[in-house]
Amino acid sequence: MSLARPDALDITTKQKVALVIGVIGLFILTLALFNTNFPNEGLFLTLSLGLIVIGTIVYSREAYLNKLEGIKNDGQWFKSISSRGVWGWILGVILTAFYIVLYFFAEYLGLGQGANGSNTGLISLFDPLSQLLSGRNASQWFVYGTLYTVAILAFGYKFILKYRHNRYQQIRTVSVMFFQLAFAFLIPEFMYRLNSGIPYYDLKNMWPLSYYNFEQYRIEGFLTTGNIGLAFLIFGILSIFVISPFLTYKYGKRWYCSWVCGCGGLAETVGDPFRHLSSKKQSAWKLERWLIHTVLVFSVIMTVAVVSSYLKAGGFWTGPEGDKKFVEYWLSNETFLVSVGIFLTVLFVTVMVFKRNELGKDAKYGAIGYFVVLAALVILFYTGSTEEIFFIKSYKLKSAYGFYIGSIFSGVIGTGFYPILGSRAWCRFGCPMAAILGFQQRLFSKFRITTNGGQCISCGNCSNSCEMGIDVRHYAQKGENIVRSSCVGCGICSAVCPRGVLKLENDSMKGRINPTEVLLGNDVDLMTLVNEK
Amino acid sequence: MEHIVIIGNGISGVTLARHIRKLSDKKITIVSAETDYFFSRTALMYVYMGHMKFEHTQPYENWFWEKNRIDLKKGYVKTVETKSKTLHFAEGDTLQYDKLVIATGSKPNKFGWPGQDLEGVMGMYHKQDLKNLEKHAPNKDVCKRAVIVGGGLIGIELAEMLNSRSIPVTFLVRESSFWNGVLPEGESAMINRHIKNHHIDLRLSTNLKEIKSDENGKVKSVIIEETGEEILCNVVGLTAGVSPNIDFIKNSEIETGRGVKVNRYLETNIPDVYAIGDCAEQHEAIGNRRPIEAVWYTGRMMGETLAQTICGNRIQYNPGHWFNSAKFMDIEYQTYGWVFSERSKQDYEQHFHWIHSDDTKCITVAFHKDNNEFLGINTFGIRMRHETFDRWLTEKKDVDYVINHLSEANFDPEFYSRFEKDILSAYNNQLQTA
Numbered sequence: 001m002s003l004a005r006p007d008a009l010d011i012t013t014k015q016k017v018a019l020v021i022g023v024i025g026l027f028i029l030t031l032a033l034f035n036t037n038f039p040n041e042g043l044f045l046t047l048s049l050g051l052i053v054i055g056t057i058v059y060s061r062e063a064y065l066n067k068l069e070g071i072k073n074d075g076q077w078f079k080s081i082s083s084r085g086v087w088g089w090i091l092g093v094i095l096t097a098f099y100i101v102l103y104f105f106a107e108y109l110g111l112g113q114g115a116n117g118s119n120t121g122l123i124s125l126f127d128p129l130s131q132l133l134s135g136r137n138a139s140q141w142f143v144y145g146t147l148y149t150v151a152i153l154a155f156g157y158k159f160i161l162k163y164r165h166n167r168y169q170q171i172r173t174v175s176v177m178f179f180q181l182a183f184a185f186l187i188p189e190f191m192y193r194l195n196s197g198i199p200y201y202d203l204k205n206m207w208p209l210s211y212y213n214f215e216q217y218r219i220e221g222f223l224t225t226g227n228i229g230l231a232f233l234i235f236g237i238l239s240i241f242v243i244s245p246f247l248t249y250k251y252g253k254r255w256y257c258s259w260v261c262g263c264g265g266l267a268e269t270v271g272d273p274f275r276h277l278s279s280k281k282q283s284a285w286k287l288e289r290w291l292i293h294t295v296l297v298f299s300v301i302m303t304v305a306v307v308s309s310y311l312k313a314g315g316f317w318t319g320p321e322g323d324k325k326f327v328e329y330w331l332s333n334e335t336f337l338v339s340v341g342i343f344l345t346v347l348f349v350t351v352m353v354f355k356r357n358e359l360g361k362d363a364k365y366g367a368i369g370y371f372v373v374l375a376a377l378v379i380l381f382y383t384g385s386t387e388e389i390f391f392i393k394s395y396k397l398k399s400a401y402g403f404y405i406g407s408i409f410s411g412v413i414g415t416g417f418y419p420i421l422g423s424r425a426w427c428r429f430g431c432p433m434a435a436i437l438g439f440q441q442r443l444f445s446k447f448r449i450t451t452n453g454g455q456c457i458s459c460g461n462c463s464n465s466c467e468m469g470i471d472v473r474h475y476a477q478k479g480e481n482i483v484r485s486s487c488v489g490c491g492i493c494s495a496v497c498p499r500g501v502l503k504l505e506n507d508s509m510k511g512r513i514n515p516t517e518v519l520l521g522n523d524v525d526l527m528t529l530v531n532e533k
Numbered sequence: 534m535e536h537i538v539i540i541g542n543g544i545s546g547v548t549l550a551r552h553i554r555k556l557s558d559k560k561i562t563i564v565s566a567e568t569d570y571f572f573s574r575t576a577l578m579y580v581y582m583g584h585m586k587f588e589h590t591q592p593y594e595n596w597f598w599e600k601n602r603i604d605l606k607k608g609y610v611k612t613v614e615t616k617s618k619t620l621h622f623a624e625g626d627t628l629q630y631d632k633l634v635i636a637t638g639s640k641p642n643k644f645g646w647p648g649q650d651l652e653g654v655m656g657m658y659h660k661q662d663l664k665n666l667e668k669h670a671p672n673k674d675v676c677k678r679a680v681i682v683g684g685g686l687i688g689i690e691l692a693e694m695l696n697s698r699s700i701p702v703t704f705l706v707r708e709s710s711f712w713n714g715v716l717p718e719g720e721s722a723m724i725n726r727h728i729k730n731h732h733i734d735l736r737l738s739t740n741l742k743e744i745k746s747d748e749n750g751k752v753k754s755v756i757i758e759e760t761g762e763e764i765l766c767n768v769v770g771l772t773a774g775v776s777p778n779i780d781f782i783k784n785s786e787i788e789t790g791r792g793v794k795v796n797r798y799l800e801t802n803i804p805d806v807y808a809i810g811d812c813a814e815q816h817e818a819i820g821n822r823r824p825i826e827a828v829w830y831t832g833r834m835m836g837e838t839l840a841q842t843i844c845g846n847r848i849q850y851n852p853g854h855w856f857n858s859a860k861f862m863d864i865e866y867q868t869y870g871w872v873f874s875e876r877s878k879q880d881y882e883q884h885f886h887w888i889h890s891d892d893t894k895c896i897t898v899a900f901h902k903d904n905n906e907f908l909g910i911n912t913f914g915i916r917m918r919h920e921t922f923d924r925w926l927t928e929k930k931d932v933d934y935v936i937n938h939l940s941e942a943n944f945d946p947e948f949y950s951r952f953e954k955d956i957l958s959a960y961n962n963q964l965q966t967a
Contacts, residue, residue: 068730069893070863074697075583165863167948276585282594452944453919455858455867457829458544458592459576464585473592494946496584498860500867500916503944521923522834523851530552530837 014062022055032125035110042128049146053154060158069165071496073465081419082273088419096416103407106140133189142189148266149185153177155269162272168491168504172258176265179204184262198225201232204260206239208299209433211401216310245440251506252447253437254489261433263426266415267467268490271423275467275492278422284469288429288486289365295405296435297369301376302401304340308333308380334381341377344370355443358513405430424467428486438485446506447489448513449482451475454521455501462493462502476501483513536560537843538620538628540610541636544829545810547571548836549634549843550603556844561602562628564620566609568660570595574638575829577663578690582697587660613785615803632843635782635793635801635808636836639775639827641687646771648744653752654769657691666694669768673700676767680704680755682741683773684711686859689724691770692733693862703734703764705741705757707773717874717897719886720911724861726892731862744769775827777812790814792825797849799839807843809835819852821871828857854926855909856919864893869922870909872899882908885932887959889914889952896956900932907935915952916944936960 011019028048031038038044064072081087101108110121119127123138126146130138156177163169183204191198199221207213213236222233247255257264267275278284311333348370356363414426427434441447449472456479462472468486472493475482482502494502522530537553539546542565550561563571576590598605609623613633620628641656643649653669655662670676679695681688684706695702708714711728713721728735740758747753754765777792788794788802792814799807808814810832815824826832831852838850858867873882883902888895894914900907907930910922921942925935940953 068863071584073582073584077586078583166946167950168946171948280589450944452916453923454830454833454856455919457575457858458573459579460573460585460589460592461576461579464589477592491946498865499858500865500944503916504947521830521853521856522837523853525848525851529841529846529848 012062015059018055018058018062020055021051021058025049025051025053025055029122029125032122033109035121037120038125041125045125045129048125049150053150056154057157060161063158064161064164072162073496076273076276082277084277084420088274092417092419095418096412099407099412099416102140102144103411109140109143111140130189133186134192136192145185148262149180151270152180152262152265155272156265159269159272163495166491166495169495172491173268175259176261176268179260180262180265198222198229198232201236202262203232203235205262206236206244206433208240208296208303208436209261209263209431211299211303211406211432214303214307215398216306219310240436244437245444248437248440249445252445252487252489252504253434253441253485254447254487254504256437257427257434257488258490263410263414263431264424264488267418267423267427271415271418271467274418274423276422276464277420278424278428278467278469280463280466280469280471282471285471288469289362291429292431292435292438293365293369295409295430296432297372298401299405299432300373302397304337304377305380306398308337311336337377337381341374344373344377351443358443405432422467422469424488427488428468434486434488438487441487442483442485444509446509446512448505448507449475449487449493450503450505450507451479451481452499452501452503454479455499457499459498461496461498465492465496467492472502479514481512481514534558534560535631536562536629537632537634538630539563539634539636540620541565541638541810541812542568542571542605543574543636543638543810543832544571545638545832545836546634546636548833549636549809549840551601552837552840553843554601554603556840559844560604562604562606562630564606564608564610564628566607566623569605569607570598572660574658577657577660578694581663581666581694587663610781613782613787613806615786615806618805630805632805633807634839634843635779635787635806635812636810636832637778637781637812638832639811640778641771642683642774642776643771644773646682646741646743648746648752649771651744651746651752651769652750653767654744654771656771657687657694658775666768666770670695670698670700672698676700678703678764678766679768679770680741680764680766681770681772682755683771684708685772685774686712687775688770688772689728689861691772692728693731695768695770696731696733696862700768701732701734703736703766704728705736705739705755707738707740709738711735711737713874714876715874716911717872717884717886719888720895720897720913721874723888723892723895723913724864727862727864775811777814777825779812797851798842798847799835799850800842807839809839819850820855822852822855830856854923856923861913864914865916866911866913867917867919868909868911869917869919870899870907870926872897872909872911885936885960885963887952887956889955894952898932898935905931905933907932910935916946918942918944 025048028044077083081091107113110119110123112118113120114124118124119137123140123143126138126143129146130136130142156173159173160170184202188200188202191201199218202210212218219233222229244256258268311329311331314328351366352363359366409430410426414430417425456476458473458477460473462476463470466472467490468488470482470484470487472482489504491504494504537559539550539562542563546563550563553559553561570591571593572587572590573592576585579585580587580590606628608626610620611623612621614621618630618633620630622628639658641658648654655665657666670679678701680703681691682705684704688704692702692704710718710721711724716724725735725737742756742758744752745754745756752767752769754763755769756763779789779793782793783789786803787806792812793801793808794816795801795808795813796816799809799813801808811825811827813825813835818824834852835850838848841848854870856869860866873879881901881903882899885898885900886895896913896915897911898907899909907925910917936957939956940951943951943953
């Protein structure tokens with residue numbers, strides 16, 4: 001806790017009441033966690049979630065509506081919870097523990113612990129809601145999905161109030177709230193009810209973020225459920241190869257990362273009080289670039305290997321009379337591997353030919369990544385069997401990715417460490433989707449953050465509030481536009497800038513990157529001299 | 534190897550050092566008594582407000598200096614001996630230079646008020662002031678009220694700072710309206726109202742008579758000149774402008790006026806001694822500019838210019854179109870070109886003023902009343918594009934053109950409400966009635 005305890009940071013009586021209301025809501029969940037059996041689970045679940053939401057709403061209204069519109073960051077580095085103080089660490093430990101239990105010990109949450117495999121504890125508390133939506137009992141993922149959605153909605157409301165002078169922030173937040181509620185939460189549940197057979201599909205969640213999207217059970221699910229299933233499969237493929245590149249070209253990766261994505265949605269709402277904790281050191285940037293691209297290479301190889309192994313093995317088809325029969329896929333393993341290789345080669349050569357200069361020294365690292373993947377393809381081509389890839393059982397590779405990347409990195413570290421590493425540790429260091437979008441954003445996009453001539457005063461508010469750890473000031477104070485692959489376009493740097501220096505824009509590709517020191521204000525001759533170096 | 538010594542590690546000195554390093558291999562030493570590393574002075578307020586920590590105000594990581602072979606020396610220069618090219622430090626040691634640059638910035642003005650050196654009386658300029666404020670005004674229990682004397686940019690920032698910790702503020706402004714020596718009436722009046730909306734006790738046309746002490750030599754109260762009223766307070770912020778921080782060279786042979794006298798090449802009367810930034814005073818003002826420009830941007834430009842001269846390409850300090858910016862509590866302010874207040878307006882200067890009904894946005898466009906040439910714009914609550922106005926000023930666009938093309942200059946975030954139509958119709962109305 002900080003030594004200075006400025007009084008303005010003390011909360012009002014009304015806020016204390018709101019906190020108590022919220023804590024009671026959480027307390028009901030805690031009781032359920034310790035296997036208290038509530039008589040009317042539907043009522044208590046409503047009560048619990050309702051109290052949490054009401055508490056958050058009352059607290060936020062009191063925090064922001066009694067003040068004039070403007071930047072509301074007073075005391076964020078004094079408060080224990082948002083400055084890696086004692087409360088910050090306590091919250092971090094609680095969140096981390098929750099994720100570990102959720103991913104690896106769901107039975108402690110009461111999954112299938114009752115008679116005949118029914119739920120008890122926390123999970124059973126959510127059964128009524130799950131029955132209502134999809135007509136089945138809750139799973140740990142349903143509990144998680146519900147809490148996740150409630151959190152985004154409640155804290156999204158808070159965020160909208162905090163930035164009530166800023167329409168970009170408001171619209172963006174409504175967008176993430178909508179996509180979480182509709183696409184991630186409701187639609188998949190309804191889909192289950194309407195047409196059992198289509199695998200759970202959050203339409204906005206595209207490969208490689210949903211690394212499992214092209215696994216065999218899903219492909220067969222899609223292919224055996226008629227036109228709808230097929231449409232979903234095609235949509236999944238179009239998403240990554242057509243829709244996403246197009247939107248990223250037009251708007252930058254923000255269309256996904258801070259407008260649509262669920263991980264981003266949580267980071268922008270619940271994670272907002274922790275955004276400034278991301279490290280801005282150059283060393284963190286170096287780590288980021290290695291880590292995120294390694295995950296990308298890993299996820300590409302893993303996906304190709306998994307697909308390759310079942311293409312080779314063939315699949316079982318359910319016939320019209322419910323009979324199972326063995327079929328070969330129309331796409332052969334060899335054709336698949338060769339196509340992937342050709343695709344990557346075309347991509348690599350195109351980038352090297354047209355964007356060689358922009359990449360500069362990074363071209364070398366891109367080449368390393370490309371050759372690693374290509375080597376993996378060759379090895380797969382010659383050594384892959386139906387069971388083994390790279391002489392490892394294929395399911396082991398898959399579960400290793402699922403465990404280390406899908407669970408530990410994105411969940412436990414990504415969200416559990418919000419109060420320590422900031423709100424976007426996963427998006428910044430791990431997300432392979434962000435890596436792909438970022439690559440596009442850096443090279444083929446109209447998006448940039450424009451710096452307003454010479455108006456920067458190097459104050460550092462922009463860098464401080466960047467959740468992706470970009471040292472925004474480094475560019476702004478040189479009068480240079482910010483074109484960084486990691487930028488998710490949240491727009492907070494622009495919002496907090498006291499001098500109106502930063503603007504998120506989609507404009508022509510020409511002159512987007514201006515790496516010279518264009519400081520307006522000095523006479524033209526001098527600027528020519530400065531830029532000549 | 535030639536040794537360049539820069540006194541002062543603010544924006545001017547650091548920009549100079551960086552550019553010398555880009556252009557040459559000279560040995561560079563930056564001397565400062567204030568801090569180990571360069572920080573953004575304009576960001577100090579955010580440290581007190583808890584938006585940032587002090588380390589975040591440092592634009593370069595600590596390894597930057599060694600990597601770029603810029604030596605940093607912490608020390609207080611007591612005297613400069615130009616004959617032997619030697620600096621004498623208060624700590625007793627000395628430093629030899631081949632070329633010396635004085636970039637020591639400003640210090641807060643004190644006008645000889647009784648009690649101005651009491652404990653709890655402070656400026657808001659140096660890092661030490663921040664520490665002092667943290668000591669005397671950590672919260673509203675220790676500091677029941679603060680009085681700020683002087684209605685300029687630092688004064689309103691200090692008010693915002695104290696406000697962030699719920700410390701009641703009385704803000705004494707000598708002028709009849711906030712900063713109306715610089716801002717036209719309509720803008721100044723809007724800021725008056727904004728200050729009051731933040732529950733700050735703004736006292737216009739009010740002067741400080743004296744600061745009273747308690748038995749321990751700490752501030753107890755202030756007395757108002759006009760009314761004799763006594764206002765109890767624990768902190769007094771003196772923010773009545775700044776002046777060059779050059780006491781240490783008063784006894785040297787370097788010519789000084791209010792600041793260090795320099796020519797357009799930023800050279801002093803002594804060879805190999807230069808001055809840049811807030812502490813430099815031009816023999817003759819450049820255009821409409823003041824001889825001493827205590828502004829972040831001009832300091833930076835002087836640093837860039839002098840680097841050229843020191844590295845063998847002697848050029849004049851030749852600032853382009855004037856621009857500046859500030860933030861008054863929640864209202865951002867930008868200016869491009871020249872818009873003068875009623876007090877210092879030229880005969881030919883005519884204004885068009887538009888204010889939004891929400892009382893947080895307004896613009897004032899200055900133009901030449903004979904030929905309609907666009908002279909400059911003040912914009913509040915609407916961000917505008919520097920590059921666009923710089924171009925329009927160079928191209929000497931007329932005011933009609935500027936008002937009709939205002940949307941090209943808009944720099945507000947996406948989805949913000951736009952006001953160009955309102956502004957245009959207000960402009961047409963005013964011209965018709967005029």
